[in-house]
Amino acid sequence: MSEVKTTIDLATFVYQKLQASKFKGKKPPETVLSSLFSILFYASLATEESDFIKVTVTLLTKEFKATASRQGSYDESQLFPFDEPIPFTEKNLIKLSKAADPWSSSLAVDYDDHDQLFIYGMIDQALHFQSFLNFEREEKPHTTGIIQTIIEDVGVLNVIFEFEPLATLNKSQLTRRYIDVFKQGPVADFMKKNTAELKKHVDRFIRSEKYAEFTLADWEELIEKLYVQSISRILLKIRNYRHGGAILITNDFIKGLAPKYSLNYDRLEIAKSNLLKTSILYDSVTGDLDVAESEAKKAVSMDDYLDYAESMDALQEAESELKGAVRFISSLSCVDGLVVLSYRLHVKSFGTVITEKELPESVQVSSTAVARANLKPMDPKHFGTRHRSLFAYCYANPGSLGFVISQDGEIRAVMKVGEELVMWEHIKVHQFLKSKKILPLSPAKS
Incomplete structure (x- = not known):
């Protein structure tokens, strides 16, 4: 049985990571982190x-408080303080959460100075941060504060530094590490093959x-990326x-x-095909504009x-079409049973029962x-009905890939590798980015 962990363990680990980081601002004491996570939990x-x-x-520092109210680009987040700071208590947090949808603020x-926490104000334009994490925005938005802690579900806290969990x-x-099954290994190979x-x-x-000016080689990476992002976005929805x-x-x-x-x-x-075609058209047109401006050294024609x-416009329409298709497929999961997709991600059925x-x-x-190594065998009967059904199907049908989303938000991948049925827990589905300021801990601390 796994060792029971608490908010104290979370605070200790985050404190150690921040202390070992290259972050130059004031780093919060472990007692502050412990109190923060306990109240949130x-x-x-x-x-x-x-x-x-x-x-x-968002846990601020005095350095961030001095700059967070300054606006750079039009859609950049800003800090709006309350007239009077509000004590950071469970009661106040629960009440204010109704006005602070994570997609808005x-x-x-x-x-x-006494390490007492309080709610200083609200930060707007959170839509762009969430859109980036959920693959609905390519440009990385500005972040405020030293860490962000998200209540993802009942008893689920996710701590993020910049864009790294x-x-x-x-x-x-x-969970101290997410497994990127979409980047390498059997799952990544399966997906790459299905983009043929x-x-x-x-x-x-x-x-x-x-x-x-283009060959297929110029677009292969984007084609593979769109396949992975489509699956990630469906799972997140x-x-x-x-x-x-x-x-x-x-x-x-x-x-x-x-x-x-x-x-x-x-x-x-x-939708993926249309997005690729419009991306090719857009890059071709912008390339022509660059050449025209460079050679003529004057304004190009109205045409x-x-x-x-x-x-x-065509590119934006294609992006909207892809977003709509992802949401359509995701909504099919609201009916009890599986959503079954082909290798090309065509929906074949939903509400499907595995026999x-x-x-x-x-x-x-x-x-x-x-x-390839460090495999831990587990009895499949220890899992729920949804997991056991996928285990049975994927074991009997090599070349299939299953994903299970638990009610607590945990996402697992399942497929047969060789003669073994393999499951990956804590898989990376958000658009997380590795921060250059966060350094790995020594084995003793991690």
Whole structure:
């Protein structure tokens, strides 16, 4: 059985990470972090008007307080202080959470010379931070404060420094590292292989439209990235529903499956294709503009700028189409049962029940994306019905990949690797970025 972890363990780990970091501002004492996480954790267990608490808290430093109210770009976050600081208590936090949707704002928290926490004010434009984490924005937004702590669910705290997750406390389990199964290993190889048809389609488009400045090699990375991002965004949307769910990517839609609702929804692949085509057009037009301005050293023609405006509009429409397709597929998970996708991410059915019953003797839990060593065998019967069904199907059907989203927000990946059924926990699905200021701890501390 895993060792029980508390907010004290979370505070100790985050304190050690911050102390070892290259962050130049004032670093909060461990007592402040312990009090911060404790109040947040117990607030997460409560409800307000029958709703679960979900809020983001930004821990300020005096250096950040001096600059957070200054606006740079139009959509940059700003700090708006209250007339009087409000004591940082569970009661006050629960009440203010109703006015601080994580997609709109963050509560700015500070501490005084006696290490007493209080709510200093509110930070706006949080939409851009959340959009970036959820792959709905490419440009990295400005961040305020030293750390952000998000109440993700009941008893679930996620601590982020800039755009790097430091740790997550999920009830009594402390996660210090996320596994990026989409970057390397069997899951990444599976996804890369499944982009072959779209790559052929893009290659034909480049050749037919005579884009002499491009080859398929220029766009392969984006094609693979769009596949991974599409899956990540679907998983994140399903998690936000808070009811759990599962998706299965397979090439056999009959064996071992009993669909309740069958359909062929291919809009996601069409949207990815349209986004790639409009990206190629946009890059081509902007490249022509750059050449024209460089050679002529004067204003380019109105026709050139109209072409640019049209390509920009088309690109934005394609991005909106992709967002709509992701949300459509995610919503299908609200019906009990699996959402079944083809290798090309066409929806084949939803509300699907797995009829395969035979479980493997064990499930190998991997601590690395590559799943070559450090495998921990677990009895599949220790897991719930949704997990056991996916275990049975993926074990009986090599070449399939399943994802389970638990009600507490944990996302796991399952597939057969060789003769073993492998599961990855704590997989990376957000658009987290490694901070250059955060350094690895020594083994003794980590």
